[in-house]
Amino acid sequence: MGKTLAEKVWDSHVVHRAAGEPDLLYIDLHLVHEVTSPQAFEGLRLSGRPVRRPDLTIATEDHNIPTTGVNEPITDLVSRTQIETVRRNCEEFGVTLYPMGNAEQGIVHVIGPQLGLTQPGMTVVCGDSHTSTHGAFGALAFGIGTSQVEHVFATQTLPMAPFKTMAVTVEGTLPDGVSAKDVILAVIAQIGTGGGQGYVIEYRGEAFEAMSMEARMTVCNMSIEAGARAGMIAPDETTFGYLKGRPHAPQGADWDVALAAWRELRTDADATFDKEVRLDASTLEPFVTWGTNPGQGAALGSRVPDPESIADPGERAAVEKSLKYMGLTGGTRLRDIAVDTVFVGSCTNGRIEDLRTAAAVLAGRKVADGVRMLVVPGSMQVKEQAELEGLDHAFTDAGAEWRSAGCSMCLAMNPDKLAPGERSASTSNRNFEGRQGPGGRTHLVSPAVAAATAVSGHLAAPADLKGV
Amino acid sequence: MEKFTVHTGRAVPLRRTNVDTDQIIPAEYLKRVSRTGFEDGLFAAWRRNEPDFVLNQPEYTGATVLVAGHDFGTGSSREHAVWALQDYGFRSVIAPRFGDIFRGNSLKGGLLTVQLAEDVVESLWKAIEADPRTGVTIDLEQRVVSAPGINAPFELDDYTRWRLLEGLDDIGLTLRHEAEISEFEKTRPRWLPTTA
Numbered sequence: 001m002g003k004t005l006a007e008k009v010w011d012s013h014v015v016h017r018a019a020g021e022p023d024l025l026y027i028d029l030h031l032v033h034e035v036t037s038p039q040a041f042e043g044l045r046l047s048g049r050p051v052r053r054p055d056l057t058i059a060t061e062d063h064n065i066p067t068t069g070v071n072e073p074i075t076d077l078v079s080r081t082q083i084e085t086v087r088r089n090c091e092e093f094g095v096t097l098y099p100m101g102n103a104e105q106g107i108v109h110v111i112g113p114q115l116g117l118t119q120p121g122m123t124v125v126c127g128d129s130h131t132s133t134h135g136a137f138g139a140l141a142f143g144i145g146t147s148q149v150e151h152v153f154a155t156q157t158l159p160m161a162p163f164k165t166m167a168v169t170v171e172g173t174l175p176d177g178v179s180a181k182d183v184i185l186a187v188i189a190q191i192g193t194g195g196g197q198g199y200v201i202e203y204r205g206e207a208f209e210a211m212s213m214e215a216r217m218t219v220c221n222m223s224i225e226a227g228a229r230a231g232m233i234a235p236d237e238t239t240f241g242y243l244k245g246r247p248h249a250p251q252g253a254d255w256d257v258a259l260a261a262w263r264e265l266r267t268d269a270d271a272t273f274d275k276e277v278r279l280d281a282s283t284l285e286p287f288v289t290w291g292t293n294p295g296q297g298a299a300l301g302s303r304v305p306d307p308e309s310i311a312d313p314g315e316r317a318a319v320e321k322s323l324k325y326m327g328l329t330g331g332t333r334l335r336d337i338a339v340d341t342v343f344v345g346s347c348t349n350g351r352i353e354d355l356r357t358a359a360a361v362l363a364g365r366k367v368a369d370g371v372r373m374l375v376v377p378g379s380m381q382v383k384e385q386a387e388l389e390g391l392d393h394a395f396t397d398a399g400a401e402w403r404s405a406g407c408s409m410c411l412a413m414n415p416d417k418l419a420p421g422e423r424s425a426s427t428s429n430r431n432f433e434g435r436q437g438p439g440g441r442t443h444l445v446s447p448a449v450a451a452a453t454a455v456s457g458h459l460a461a462p463a464d465l466k467g468v
Numbered sequence: 469m470e471k472f473t474v475h476t477g478r479a480v481p482l483r484r485t486n487v488d489t490d491q492i493i494p495a496e497y498l499k500r501v502s503r504t505g506f507e508d509g510l511f512a513a514w515r516r517n518e519p520d521f522v523l524n525q526p527e528y529t530g531a532t533v534l535v536a537g538h539d540f541g542t543g544s545s546r547e548h549a550v551w552a553l554q555d556y557g558f559r560s561v562i563a564p565r566f567g568d569i570f571r572g573n574s575l576k577g578g579l580l581t582v583q584l585a586e587d588v589v590e591s592l593w594k595a596i597e598a599d600p601r602t603g604v605t606i607d608l609e610q611r612v613v614s615a616p617g618i619n620a621p622f623e624l625d626d627y628t629r630w631r632l633l634e635g636l637d638d639i640g641l642t643l644r645h646e647a648e649i650s651e652f653e654k655t656r657p658r659w660l661p662t663t664a
Binding site (some may be wrong): 015016020021022024026028029035036038042047049054055056057058063064074078079082085096116117119122126129142143144145146147148150151154156157159161169193194197198209224225227228229248249250254255257258261291292294295314318321335411412413419430432433434435438 | 484485486488490493494495496497498499500501502503513517537538539542543544545546547548550565566567568569572573576577625626627638639641642643645646648649652653656657659660661662663664
């Protein structure tokens with residue numbers, strides 16, 4: 001019987017296999033950041049172990065750093081200590097680090113692909129759940145905990161429990177105004193936050209084949225929000241075109257050899273998946289969340305669900321709790337929800353195409369009175385490119401703030417936070433209670449919906465706006 | 469890692485589903501570079517803002533087993549969630565389903581996460597709520613959870629069970645295969661990227 005893409009990548013990385021033991025997998029690329037690495041480095045020191053392959057390891061500063069004054073010392077002393085710790089650790093263990101202010105610095109999942117370090121068929125790990133992003137290249141990429149970070153440092157391998165395979169197939173063409181973010185939010189709403197538990201998802205079908213690499217990264221990024229270990233898309237000409245010429249992509253004769261290998265990375269025709277989910281692209285609409293987990297979403301044209309209409313008592317209680325936290329009443333039209341803050345950025349939607357989309361909506365328009373809009377590029381390279389294209393002016397002319405690269409308000413570890421009770425439309429990936437600041441309320445949206453919402457002051461799509 | 473064989477303790481009924489790791493420990497507490505002392509961050513927002521939150525109830529002080537709703541530990545990969553639960557005093561968490569990364573982290577670190585069916589979790593909640601002094605036993609040797617009137621076998625693969633029973637260090641186990649790792653490295657295609 002044939003193999004799926006995920007099985008092919010897995011099997012080509014098995015270092016040790018024995019009955020009754022998890023497979024020991026080789027790791028091709030280990031991405032590191034300041035928050036989940038200090039205790040792992042400390043573990044190495046305590047046991048006298050080196051980083052086995054610093055040349056397969058790369059670090060950046062992204063989670064806790066400020067997005068203003070990036071060439072000045074961090075004022076938050078706890079954050080500063082964590083940054084100083086990652087710098088000291090990387091120096092001691094010989095790991096390349098892109099520090100705050102560096103031209104290559106950025107969110108770990110933005111810089112890996114940008115540098116050409118993420119390539120088809122590789123195994124990629126990082127102490128961050130959104131490592132699934134790299135699956136857009138046909139890599140097997142998963143988030144790990146700090147114990148596993150230490151394990152990869154010491155051995156460049158990980159023992160991994162077997163996984164199940166799921167195909168998420170979206171055939172047809174997406175309607176105008178419907179983006180990768182809308183697709184993945186709709187997928188998560190369908191399979192639920194735990195529906196992917198234990199699975200590696202492969203996204204298949206015309207809708208994904210038609211997407212750019214950046215859009216595919218948005219899709220794979222949120223695989224974890226469906227509970228999946230990883231998400232993947234088979235590499236194709238779009239993938240190869242993105243990679244060619246990147247700093248760490250194969251060069252010269254190596255490129256041809258690599259390309260031949262990459263072309264084999266497809267699920268065999270006779271392979272089977274443990275589970276299959278299908279959606280019709282033509283039926284999808286801009287999609288937003290109303291609740292406190294990413295599965296609690298609905299089409300923008302619909303309403304907040306009414307708990308009374310939910311039969312299952314456990315489910316009803318969960319929805320009631322979400323709506324109470326969100327300050328929403330069942331039956332409210334989603335378009336009637338007013339926001340205080342709009343955030344464009346994160347490893348989900350902080351790449352150049354996302355910024356172009358948001359800037360195009362804002363061109364000639366103004367952010368609504370009383371609304372704060374924050375635009376945070378995913379990397380300093382994205383920032384530079386955006387400024388070359390004049391996107392920064394589109395944002396600042398409209399009244400938005402233009403920042404330096406980092407995770408920022410996606411998880412509010414830096415000064416970019418919601419105040420208690422404040423409501424945001426956010427292009428990030430999690431609408432958990434307090435995620436963007438204690439008491440903050442988050443609606444997950446696409447970059448286009450974020451920009452249109454900033455202009456109108458309540459959840460909106462660009463098509464809702466008056467012409468300029 | 470501390471060995472886990474059989475543990476009996478009082479339990480906390482956490483009647484909530486989709487408890488993500490941001491709730492278990494908010495991001496603010498993740499700036500620390502230490503490995504211990506995360507108990508103050510455990511469910512920090514709920515403990516602070518909800519007087520009737522279960523961990524604010526004195527009858528559950530000193531409990532060592534947490535019984536939660538489905539999809540406990542979804543979201544962020546932060547292992548601090550496991551550390552916070554352990555630092556607070558929990559040895560085991562029981563739920564119908566866990567987030568994958570959280571589950572992996574917990575079993576690496578010796579916090580035994582046990583998957584039991586929804587109806588068994590409901591029975592445990594009822595038993596604990598009826599009498600908070602109820603002891604819940606997690607027997608890893610027999611792979612059984614028991615409490616008065618409840619005897620529920622659970623599944624855990626043999627390898628993980630053995631590692632927990634022996635309290636073994638994963639890295640040490642892997643380094644037994646050092647020669648195989650070196651052999652594998654010789655077969656990697658030369659065009660694969662390096663970060664240097």
